[in-house]
Amino acid sequence: MKRLISYKYSIIILLIIFSFSVFLIYNKTAGSNSDNYNTNNDNSNNTNDLKDVVEIIPDRKEKIIIESGSTFGELMTKADINSKLANEIYQTCLEEYDLAKIKAGNEIELIFDKDSDKLKSLLYKIDSEEEIFISKKEIESEKDNIKDISDKNNISTSTDIINTVSAQETENNKVWQVEKRAIPYDVKTVVKEAEVESSVYQAALDNNIDERAIIQLANAFQWSLDFAMDSQKGDTFKFVYEERYLDGEYIMPGQVIAAKYVNSGNEIALYYFEENEENKGFFDEDGNSVQKMFLKAPVAFKYISSGFTTGLRYVEAFNVSTGHRAIDYAATTGTPIRAVGDGTVVLSRYNGGYGNMISIRHNGTYTTNYAHLSKYAVSYGNRVKQGQVIGYVGSTGFSTGPHLHYEMVKNGVKINPLREVLPPGEPIKEENRDRFYSEISKWQEMLK
Numbered sequence: 001m002k003r004l005i006s007y008k009y010s011i012i013i014l015l016i017i018f019s020f021s022v023f024l025i026y027n028k029t030a031g032s033n034s035d036n037y038n039t040n041n042d043n044s045n046n047t048n049d050l051k052d053v054v055e056i057i058p059d060r061k062e063k064i065i066i067e068s069g070s071t072f073g074e075l076m077t078k079a080d081i082n083s084k085l086a087n088e089i090y091q092t093c094l095e096e097y098d099l100a101k102i103k104a105g106n107e108i109e110l111i112f113d114k115d116s117d118k119l120k121s122l123l124y125k126i127d128s129e130e131e132i133f134i135s136k137k138e139i140e141s142e143k144d145n146i147k148d149i150s151d152k153n154n155i156s157t158s159t160d161i162i163n164t165v166s167a168q169e170t171e172n173n174k175v176w177q178v179e180k181r182a183i184p185y186d187v188k189t190v191v192k193e194a195e196v197e198s199s200v201y202q203a204a205l206d207n208n209i210d211e212r213a214i215i216q217l218a219n220a221f222q223w224s225l226d227f228a229m230d231s232q233k234g235d236t237f238k239f240v241y242e243e244r245y246l247d248g249e250y251i252m253p254g255q256v257i258a259a260k261y262v263n264s265g266n267e268i269a270l271y272y273f274e275e276n277e278e279n280k281g282f283f284d285e286d287g288n289s290v291q292k293m294f295l296k297a298p299v300a301f302k303y304i305s306s307g308f309t310t311g312l313r314y315v316e317a318f319n320v321s322t323g324h325r326a327i328d329y330a331a332t333t334g335t336p337i338r339a340v341g342d343g344t345v346v347l348s349r350y351n352g353g354y355g356n357m358i359s360i361r362h363n364g365t366y367t368t369n370y371a372h373l374s375k376y377a378v379s380y381g382n383r384v385k386q387g388q389v390i391g392y393v394g395s396t397g398f399s400t401g402p403h404l405h406y407e408m409v410k411n412g413v414k415i416n417p418l419r420e421v422l423p424p425g426e427p428i429k430e431e432n433r434d435r436f437y438s439e440i441s442k443w444q445e446m447l448k
């Protein structure tokens with residue numbers, strides 16, 4: 001009997017403990033839900049666990065892909081955004097960006113509040129770097145707002161407020177705000193390497209390297225190497241670059257940070273460095289800019305990357321014995337041709353066997369010629385910048401098929417542009433050297 005009583009007591013005590021626990025948990029939950037209403041909330045530090053659970057319910061997102069010919073207004077109507085609100089957003093956005101300029105193929109993301117399902121924010125990526133973010137932001141706390149509204153109602157300054165119900169009154173105390181910001185990518189640094197079998201492009205594909213990353217790599221080397229012409233079977237490359245993610249999804253490659261290319265046994269390495277806001281770019285291991293007077297190739301790698309393997313890269317190479325003192329780039333009609341260096345257009349006309357031809361005088365020593373063009377993009381007397389498109393590949397003059405005939409003339413003599421050694425670019429300033437060497441040491445380690 002005595003044992004039974006003590007057993008009963010134990011159960012009662014257990015029940016009391018249980019009830020108390022339930023009470024505590026309930027209070028915690030209530031505390032987190034009432035966060036918005038309590039100005040002096042002492043529970044905030046204790047409610048983190050439960051808050052996390054609450055916040056799992058996300059706001060509703062709707063992505064609209066902009067079709068060609070559609071306007072911002074039409075897209076908003078389709079998304080059930082009334083014209084008054086659409087106009088309010090449009091006007092707010094004008095401070096930073098004109099939504100009339102949205103591009104077909106891009107996306108507009110609408111974010112609706114998880115509780116009210118009202119439009120809360122709008123996101124538009126202008127390009128790969130920047131986005132426009134328009135959101136409705138509260139200016140005061142909710143309690144203050146209600147007080148504020150009643151004050152305003154007494155004064156009757158705003159016609160909007162007069163006919164509103166309580167839910168809308170809160171809305172009136174939020175204002176649309178626009179912000180132009182860098183796209184907040186999550187960045188991951190990766191190291192990739194490959195050996196060239198048939199072409200740099202193919203080597204990248206075979207090693208699961210994003211082709212956009214290999215095009216950026218080619219751009220980094222554009223003053224040092226012509227990936228289409230210089231690369232040989234057995235060449236190797238290794239590079240460190242950023243990968244950009246949004247919400248865990250891979251979007252695109254970012255900055256190339258460091259790269260090494262071994263071309264027929266010769267190693268060329270370069271490192272990205274920001275000396276200051278104005279001077280950022282690639283430097284060799286001695287801190288000299290890799291930017292030189294001439295680009296290695298008059299056709300950007302991205303236009304000839306996929307179509308041509310080692311044997312088919314060019315129609316005809318530079319060859320003194322055959323008298324072909326030029327390089328013929330195989331490329332389809334219409335491929336853009338770029339000026340290899342700054343200069344002045346000294347010829348832009350039909351010129352016999354050369355067909356449509358452009359000559360650029362770079363200085364007292366060098367001139368470059370571009371022949372068989374289908375179209376011109378510059379005319380006689382124009383000043384051109386390095387990399388600027390000057391014309392398009394064609395097959396005019398004595399030509400059996402579309403290609404670019406490219407010549408470099410030095411002091412009146414046609415030379416092989418691939419063999420011409422040019423002095424290195426501007427070095428990093430003495431005061432920034434230490435920062436440069438310490439920054440690249442970790443990349444050098446990764447490229448080993």
Ligand SMILES: [Zn+2]
Pocket residue numbers: 316324326327328404405406
């Ligand atoms: Zn030729």
